[in-house]
Amino acid sequence: MLKSKTQKIRLFKSEIWLVLVSLLLSNNPTNAAPPRNVDKIEACEILVVGGGLAGTSTAYEALLAGRTVCLTDITDWIGGQATSQGVSALDETSEQVDSGLFPRGYKKFREMLKQHYGKQNPGECQVSRSCFLPRDGEKILRVMLQQAAHQGGGKLKWYPNTVIKELNITSASEGSSRKLIKSAIAIQHQPQPNTPPLNTEPLSQTIEDTYSYENSSRFAKTIVQFVPAANKKPSANRSADWYVIEATETGELIALADVPYQIGIDARSLYNPSSASSSGDPYCTQGYTYTFAMQATKEAQTHTMPSFYPQYAGYYSYEKPHLASFPFVFAYRRIFKNPKQPKIQEKFGNLAFIKPMPGDISMQNWTWGNDYRPGTANDNLILSRDQIRQTRQLQPGQWMGGLRVESLRKAEEVSQGFFYWLVEGTTDSRLGDGVKQADRNHRYLRGLDSPMGTVHGLSKYPYIREARRIIGRPARGYAGGFSIQEIDISQKNFTDSYYRQTLGDRTYRNLAIALGNTDAIARIQNNAIPTQVQRTRSRIYPDAVGIGHYNIDFHPCMVSSPPEQQGNSERQGMRQAESQTYPFQIPLRAMIPQQIDNLIVAGKSIATSQIASAAYRVHAYEWSSGAAAGTVANFALEEGILPYQLIDQLPQPEKELETLQQRLRQNQNPIIFPSVSILNKK
Numbered sequence: 001m002l003k004s005k006t007q008k009i010r011l012f013k014s015e016i017w018l019v020l021v022s023l024l025l026s027n028n029p030t031n032a033a034p035p036r037n038v039d040k041i042e043a044c045e046i047l048v049v050g051g052g053l054a055g056t057s058t059a060y061e062a063l064l065a066g067r068t069v070c071l072t073d074i075t076d077w078i079g080g081q082a083t084s085q086g087v088s089a090l091d092e093t094s095e096q097v098d099s100g101l102f103p104r105g106y107k108k109f110r111e112m113l114k115q116h117y118g119k120q121n122p123g124e125c126q127v128s129r130s131c132f133l134p135r136d137g138e139k140i141l142r143v144m145l146q147q148a149a150h151q152g153g154g155k156l157k158w159y160p161n162t163v164i165k166e167l168n169i170t171s172a173s174e175g176s177s178r179k180l181i182k183s184a185i186a187i188q189h190q191p192q193p194n195t196p197p198l199n200t201e202p203l204s205q206t207i208e209d210t211y212s213y214e215n216s217s218r219f220a221k222t223i224v225q226f227v228p229a230a231n232k233k234p235s236a237n238r239s240a241d242w243y244v245i246e247a248t249e250t251g252e253l254i255a256l257a258d259v260p261y262q263i264g265i266d267a268r269s270l271y272n273p274s275s276a277s278s279s280g281d282p283y284c285t286q287g288y289t290y291t292f293a294m295q296a297t298k299e300a301q302t303h304t305m306p307s308f309y310p311q312y313a314g315y316y317s318y319e320k321p322h323l324a325s326f327p328f329v330f331a332y333r334r335i336f337k338n339p340k341q342p343k344i345q346e347k348f349g350n351l352a353f354i355k356p357m358p359g360d361i362s363m364q365n366w367t368w369g370n371d372y373r374p375g376t377a378n379d380n381l382i383l384s385r386d387q388i389r390q391t392r393q394l395q396p397g398q399w400m401g402g403l404r405v406e407s408l409r410k411a412e413e414v415s416q417g418f419f420y421w422l423v424e425g426t427t428d429s430r431l432g433d434g435v436k437q438a439d440r441n442h443r444y445l446r447g448l449d450s451p452m453g454t455v456h457g458l459s460k461y462p463y464i465r466e467a468r469r470i471i472g473r474p475a476r477g478y479a480g481g482f483s484i485q486e487i488d489i490s491q492k493n494f495t496d497s498y499y500r501q502t503l504g505d506r507t508y509r510n511l512a513i514a515l516g517n518t519d520a521i522a523r524i525q526n527n528a529i530p531t532q533v534q535r536t537r538s539r540i541y542p543d544a545v546g547i548g549h550y551n552i553d554f555h556p557c558m559v560s561s562p563p564e565q566q567g568n569s570e571r572q573g574m575r576q577a578e579s580q581t582y583p584f585q586i587p588l589r590a591m592i593p594q595q596i597d598n599l600i601v602a603g604k605s606i607a608t609s610q611i612a613s614a615a616y617r618v619h620a621y622e623w624s625s626g627a628a629a630g631t632v633a634n635f636a637l638e639e640g641i642l643p644y645q646l647i648d649q650l651p652q653p654e655k656e657l658e659t660l661q662q663r664l665r666q667n668q669n670p671i672i673f674p675s676v677s678i679l680n681k682k
Contacts, residue, residue: 034166034185034213035397039222042157043229044070046633047184048245049164052080053619054603055247056141057626058633060105061667063145063154065634068229072186074210075460076160076198077453078145080249082619083138086291086363086452086459089128089333091618093549095583097129101547104668105144106623112140123335123361124343124354126328131335133361133451134459159224161198162188163210165399167257172239172597179596181244181257184226187211189219199454202290203461204408211400239642240598243633247626249461250382251468251605255402258394259593260471260481263384265574266609270511271485273499274492274611276556276573282384284571286465286614287373287555290415290458291365292444293451294422296330298358300440303423308413314566315414316421317368317430322349324431326422326439327356329366335451336361358441361451365463367555368430370418372411372462372564375557375571381407382468408462414564415458419444429566464604465555465617470593472607473644476651482589486611487514488539490552492579495533508533537676538582543647543657544671545628545664546586548621552579552614577611583673584615586625588632588657589647597642602629627669635660 046062048055051073059069077084090110100107113132114120123131149156166185172178189210191198195218209216213223228241246253254261264282268275276284318324325348337343338359346355356362364370374380383391383402393399423442428435446457454460472482494515500508509525512533556574557563590607593599601607602625608616615621632643639656646657664671 034223036213036223038185038225040224041227042070042224043227044068044157044242045229045637046070046243046245046630047226048072048247049184049253050080050247050249050603051075051078051160052085052247052249052603053082053622054626054629055080055245056145057103057105057623058245058247058602058630059145059156060148061627061630061669062634063148063156064152065630066153067634067637068155068157070157070159070226072159072162072164074161074163077138077460078158079134079138079141081463081622083134083141084460085249085463086134086293087365087463088134088137088335088363089123089125089131089365090620091550092128092130092620096549096620101670101673102620103546103624103627103670105627106620108144109140109623112144113137116140122337123333124331124337125334126332126353131333131363133335135451135453159186159188161190161210162186162224163401164253164256165211165213166397167253169257169596180240180598181596184244186224186226187213188222188224190222192216192218192220196455197448199448199460200456202412202454202456202458204405204412207401207403207405207408213397239640240636243598243600243636245629245633246599246601246605247603247629249464249467249604250403251470252402253599254468254470254593254601254605255385255388256394256399257596257599258385259595259599261385261468261605262471263382263466263468264610266611268502270503270507270514271487272609272611273494273503273511274486274577276571276576283377283380284375284557284574285380285382285610287367287371287557288381288411288465289365289371289463290411291363291370291452291463292415292419292457292459293335293361293363294330294419294442295445296356296358296360296362297441297443301423301443303420303440305420305424306413306416309417309420312414312417312564313421313425313427314429315368315564315568316418316425317428318435319368319430321431322351324428324435325351326437328353329422330356330360330362333365334360334362361445363451364418364422366418369421370415371555372407372414373555373558373570374407374561374563375559376561379407379561379563380404381411410562410564411462412458466610466613467604469605469610469613470601470607472589473592473594475589475647481594482587482607484587484590484606484608484612484616486552486577486609487511487535489581489584489612489615490535490577490579491582492577493532493534495530498576499533535582538584540672540676541585541587541589542650543588543654544585545588545591545632545661546624547583547670547673548586548616548618548624549581549583549673550615550618550621552577552581552611554578554614577614581615583676585672586616586621586628588628588643589650591625591629591632592644592647597644600629600633600643602626624669628664631664631667631669632660635663
């Protein structure tokens with residue numbers, strides 16, 4: 001249709017205006033106005049983005065401190081890996097469980113689980129001392145936040161089904177290089193009238209819609225603007241009006257804000273000598289998993305083969321001969337033991353476990369089963385910085401979560417296919433013929449009242465083992481930016497010839513120096529083979545604000561694309577780093593990103609190498625990092641100090657930092673293990 005002269009002039013003016021707006025926003029690509037009016041403005045002192053265990057514990061501590069907290073999550077459950085991701089088998093070390101050295105909120109969570117079931121391990125599982133139903137864990141966490149708000153006088157503003165779409169990032173003052181997040185635009189979705197309830201479709205079918213401003217036939221959208229609230233405890237020299245906590249599962253906010261970060265394999269160095277690459281690889285991350293629940297039945301069930309099953313059948317395996325027992329696999333992560341059935345001990349080789357009985361429920365999370373392990377630029381889930389720019393997601397209004405939707409879809413299929421393999425499969429990709437037998441006395445649990453709380457039966461969100469990880473601010477000894485490295489926590493003895501061959505003599509000598517092994521240095525200089533190139537404890541950080549302890553544990557990416565193809569193999573060298581660790585600390589420097597002063601990072605996105613992150617990712621660690629984040633944010637608001645100012649003079653004493661650490665200890669949030677001391681030499 002031809003336009004009138006007046007219409008053409010108006011169109012031209014409109015186009016000029018768009019160009020001017022684009023130019024004005026070019027220095028801050030995430031700052032833009034939504035295409036329609038904001039429906040709601042919500043004020044808070046602390047905005048926590050991500051309702052996983054790190055985000056939940058951040059909110060818990062901030063509510064106890066009397067703060068107004070806005071908490072968002074893409075799902076409708078809090079608790080992350082323990083609930084919405086379905087990993088309701090707490091990954092803990094015996095040392096930490098036996099000592100009871102957990103943050104106060106995590107300890108209370110374990111106590112309330114025990115009160116609810118009458119026992120700490122209602123699943124009688126093998127993998128953990130506490131296995132439970134995800135839906136029950138979520139209800140307990142919700143009660144904990146309500147109690148914290150009541151006890152501390154705080155206020156929780158819970159925003160489920162909500163994603164962050166835009167960040168308003170500005171200079172702290174005119175001419176300053178410091179930046180602050182001034183506000184955030186979010187989209188909350190609800191089902192349209194006369195449509196199925198939430199959690200009917202798996203994530204891959206809805207995620208793109210959830211990031212769109214416009215209403216769809218499936219979802220009605222509410223556009224929310226989060227802004228700072230008036231500080232209840234104002235400071236005369238307040239430096240920031242509020243704090244934003246990055247607690248997402250993938251490091252979504254740090255990608256949206258485009259602060260320095262990394263993902264995937266780090267380049268091999270004396271700090272990460274076990275790295276699988278000499279140059280690094282941003283596409284090879286740890287595998288991720290959609291968990292599901294299955295129930296043992298008295299009678300054999302009829303199972304229909306999914307149409308996509310043949311595509312994935314060549315991937316599934318028990319992995320190792322000593323694990324090739326369906327009853328053991330079921331019992332390993334059993335999350336509910338039917339109390340009406342007897343406990344019968346069973347053995348498979350050297351493995352002893354309680355025999356599965358009708359009514360028992362198991363959660364599945366198996367490396368060569370429902371793990372999806374892409375590792376190339378064609379199939380990786382969490383997009384790299386270059387990929388995000390190529391897809392133009394940092395342009396105004398274009399952020400879509402920074403994930404590859406096709407990867408999510410295939411991960412959902414591989415998980416549903418794994419159930420069929422467990423009950424009907426008779427092949428094993430790694431162990432050959434004659435190992436796998438069908439076992440049809442099981443049913444797949446689905447429905448809104450099922451353990452996962454979804455119609456499709458999969459977890460609401462996949463269990464993410466590795467996220468984008470910030471590069472901390474440059475500091476003494478960390479010219480390129482602070483980060484926790486493999487050699488800071490690993491118990492590995494690096495005397496294996498592999499290290500001398502891959503690192504070279506000079507780097508290997510520097511490794512021995514970095515670990516403080518004087519005997520090893522002397523032996524190397526005399527061309528003798530050292531007997532020990534190893535730490536005797538983890539690195540002690542003067543800015544410690546939390547603790548953790550778990551092995552360096554890998555679920556490696558696969559070499560070829562697609563990862564499920566028959567005959568594919570794990571990325572060579574990724575398991576080289578697997579090792580026990582010493583009990584370790586969470587330094588505050590690992591939680592402070594570059595460039596933005598009121599953004600604090602918790603959970604899987606703190607500054608670590610990929611190898612270190614393989615230990616800094618489990619339940620208790622996540623809670624500890626969140627407890628630290630909530631305490632730091634409250635302290636910064638009280639004192640009118642920015643978090644980086646607590647550590648910018650290290651290693652010189654920092655009075656405010658010492659006050660913060662004392663508060664953490666008083667609040668029963670430990671920052672060091674009693675067994676860790678500078679007297680342990682190094």
